Every structure is written in structure tokens, then in C-alpha cells.
Amino acid sequence: MAHLLPLTLVVMTRNEAQKIARCLDSVPFAAEKLVVDSGSTDNTAAIARAHGARVLHQDWLGFGPQRNFAAAQCSHPWILMLDADEYLTPALIDELQQRLPALMESDGAAAVLRRHLIYMGRPMRWYRPAVGEKMARFYHRDRARWSDARVHESLQFKGFPVTMKAPFLHDNNPSLVEKQLKILLYAELKCRDWLDKNKPARMWQTPFVFALAFIKDYVLRLGFLDGWRGYAISQTAASYAAYKRMRYYEMRQNPASRDTATAALTRSGLDH
Known part of the structure; x- marks a missing residue:
């Protein structure tokens, strides 16, 4: 013991x-x-x-x-x-x-x-x-x-x-399905933090953010050495980096989407 x-x-x-x-x-x-x-x-x-x-x-x-x-x-x-x-x-x-x-x-x-x-x-x-x-x-x-x-x-x-x-x-997440669901939640929470700070929405950065995030994880962080699993994890990370910026832009453009998204996450059991 x-x-x-x-x-x-x-x-x-x-x-x-x-x-x-x-x-x-x-x-x-x-x-x-x-x-x-x-x-x-x-x-x-x-x-x-x-x-x-x-x-x-x-x-x-x-x-x-x-x-x-x-x-x-x-x-x-x-x-x-x-x-x-x-x-x-x-x-x-x-x-x-x-x-x-x-x-x-x-x-x-x-x-x-x-x-x-x-x-x-x-x-x-x-x-x-x-x-x-x-x-x-x-x-x-x-x-x-x-x-x-x-x-x-x-x-x-x-x-x-x-x-x-x-x-x-x-x-980590049992499947990519669970990972994508978590990305939706984490992006929503991060965007709420950005709203509290009144961070500017810079959509023009999004394509560059995706590319740089993928290169960082797949090449610089050696994801490519883990084969297709390395590709999948790098692509998922890059998609998250881009998606949360798109979602934040939407929150700023259409404030009503904040409540509808919260309701959708709650119905799916993903509100936290």
C-alpha cells in the first residue's frame, strides 16, 4: 500500500x-x-x-x-x-x-x-x-x-x-468526432474571452493563421514523423486556429448567433 x-x-x-x-x-x-x-x-x-x-x-x-x-x-x-x-x-x-x-x-x-x-x-x-x-x-x-x-x-x-x-x-479524445465537438466548445469559450476584451476581429489573418499553424505543427514540431496520425493532429490544430477566428468574426457581425450557438451546444450536451 x-x-x-x-x-x-x-x-x-x-x-x-x-x-x-x-x-x-x-x-x-x-x-x-x-x-x-x-x-x-x-x-x-x-x-x-x-x-x-x-x-x-x-x-x-x-x-x-x-x-x-x-x-x-x-x-x-x-x-x-x-x-x-x-x-x-x-x-x-x-x-x-x-x-x-x-x-x-x-x-x-x-x-x-x-x-x-x-x-x-x-x-x-x-x-x-x-x-x-x-x-x-x-x-x-x-x-x-x-x-x-x-x-x-x-x-x-x-x-x-x-x-x-x-x-x-x-x-486523448476517443475519436476525431469527439475532438471536433471539443473544438466547437473550446472555440466558443475562447471567443467569449475575446469579446470580454473587445479584441478586434482580423479575418484577413485567418488563411495565414491556418497555413502557419499547420507548418508549425507538421514540420517544426515534427508531426510528419508520426505519419498520417501526425498529419491528422496537425490539420486539426490548424483548423481550430482558423475556426475560432471565423467564429469570433461571426459573433461580432451577428450578435444573435451567440445565443443560438449556446442553445445548440446545450442541446448537444456540449455547453461545457
């Missing part, structure tokens, strides 16, 4: 019944496991409780605010935050158990973990963002906080984080 460390594992969920058990079970050393659910209609909450988690409900606030809400509910100030489709590897479990006690006794703020992507059922081997992507996921809630962005939030803190060597895994 793993030695428990005084930290809280936090997972935010909505309809993650197929994944939540694996995620929770991959952190056997967490003294507390907290699931903040935003309205699951499947067995997510029951499964989470069966696997040792305390479950709270919170209506969706946006990724950054939801993470900060969750952090405030933890019994311990040190927090490990994972998504439901992420889980630790045995090597990272061992490394965290060995290295976290020293960090938790220090005045440090955070630790960076390396994330490896599983895409189309297999690990990516060369595509740079999918192999060892550095993500700050372990932190002290009084020394770090998440940005208030609705999507693409980041952990903000001062100082230099500790970086772990072993990876954790991200079992």
Missing part, C-alpha cells in the same frame, strides 16, 4: 464514467481525492465515490474559475490536478512519492509534470507537444492560482518550479 502524502488530488468532471476510476486509482498516495462535478447524467459521481473520492457539485464556471473553486474546497493546501482522461504512470508514481515530500516542506510553489499523448489509440512518438509536454499540475494553493480564462487556462505563480522526469498519460 502506498504511503499517503498530505495532498489532494482534484479532478473536474462531467459525464466521465468511462475514465474517472482509472484516473483516481492512478494516484494511490493522495490523502484526499476530490471530484468537482458540473452536472453528470451518467454514473460518474457514484463511480468516483466508490473509488475513494469526495464528490461536490458546482455548475460550470469556465476552466480557470472552476479549477480555482475546486482548489478552495481541498482539505490540503498542496494539490495535484488531473483531468479525467489523464492518469499517472508507475514510474511517475514512484518519482512523486520520492520527490514531493521535500517540495512540500519547502517554500516552493509548484511542480511541472511531463504529459505524453495517446492519440488514435497509440502513443505519439515524435510530435513535440505530445511527447513530454510540460504542464504545471502540482501546486500550493496559497502560492499559485489558475488564470480566469474560460479555456486554455494557465497556472500562475512566482519562482522556478520543480520538474518531474517520468510522464503522465493523456488518453
Whole structure:
């Protein structure tokens, strides 16, 4: 049995019944496991409780605010935050158990973990963002906080984080269908952030953004070395970069589309 460390594992969920058990079970050393659910209609909450988690409900606030809400509910100030489709590897479990006690006794703020992507059922081997992507996921809630962005939030803190060597895994969208649906949601959230900031709509940039984003991912980030999977992930990233600009332009040109899009996402269960 793993030695428990005084930290809280936090997972935010909505309809993650197929994944939540694996995620929770991959952190056997967490003294507390907290699931903040935003309205699951499947067995997510029951499964989470069966696997040792305390479950709270919170209506969706946006990724950054939801993470900060969750952090405030933890019994311990040190927090490990994972998504439901992420889980630790045995090597990272061992490394965290060995290295976290020293960090938790220090005045440090955070630790960076390396994330490896599983895409189309297999690990990516060369595509740079999918192999060892550095993500700050372990932190002290009084020394770090998440940005208030609705999507693409980041952990903000001062100082230099500790970086772990072993990876954790991200079992990405089961199919391109789920990925495209997520793109619709993420683009909508990003555009709402742009509206709040009154960002100008520069549609003329869109063709160049698509081309540059594809070249960056497929060539500079070595997507081409992963074969057709590398092409697919690069094309999807470029399409997202272009689509969110087109959608933002539409929001500015036709404000009524904001409400109709929200209603459509809600009917499809994609409002968050």
C-alpha cells in the first residue's frame, strides 16, 4: 500500500464514467481525492465515490474559475490536478512519492509534470507537444492560482518550479468526432474571452493563421514523423486556429448567433 502524502488530488468532471476510476486509482498516495462535478447524467459521481473520492457539485464556471473553486474546497493546501482522461504512470508514481515530500516542506510553489499523448489509440512518438509536454499540475494553493480564462487556462505563480522526469498519460479524445465537438466548445469559450476584451476581429489573418499553424505543427514540431496520425493532429490544430477566428468574426457581425450557438451546444450536451 502506498504511503499517503498530505495532498489532494482534484479532478473536474462531467459525464466521465468511462475514465474517472482509472484516473483516481492512478494516484494511490493522495490523502484526499476530490471530484468537482458540473452536472453528470451518467454514473460518474457514484463511480468516483466508490473509488475513494469526495464528490461536490458546482455548475460550470469556465476552466480557470472552476479549477480555482475546486482548489478552495481541498482539505490540503498542496494539490495535484488531473483531468479525467489523464492518469499517472508507475514510474511517475514512484518519482512523486520520492520527490514531493521535500517540495512540500519547502517554500516552493509548484511542480511541472511531463504529459505524453495517446492519440488514435497509440502513443505519439515524435510530435513535440505530445511527447513530454510540460504542464504545471502540482501546486500550493496559497502560492499559485489558475488564470480566469474560460479555456486554455494557465497556472500562475512566482519562482522556478520543480520538474518531474517520468510522464503522465493523456488518453486523448476517443475519436476525431469527439475532438471536433471539443473544438466547437473550446472555440466558443475562447471567443467569449475575446469579446470580454473587445479584441478586434482580423479575418484577413485567418488563411495565414491556418497555413502557419499547420507548418508549425507538421514540420517544426515534427508531426510528419508520426505519419498520417501526425498529419491528422496537425490539420486539426490548424483548423481550430482558423475556426475560432471565423467564429469570433461571426459573433461580432451577428450578435444573435451567440445565443443560438449556446442553445445548440446545450442541446448537444456540449455547453461545457
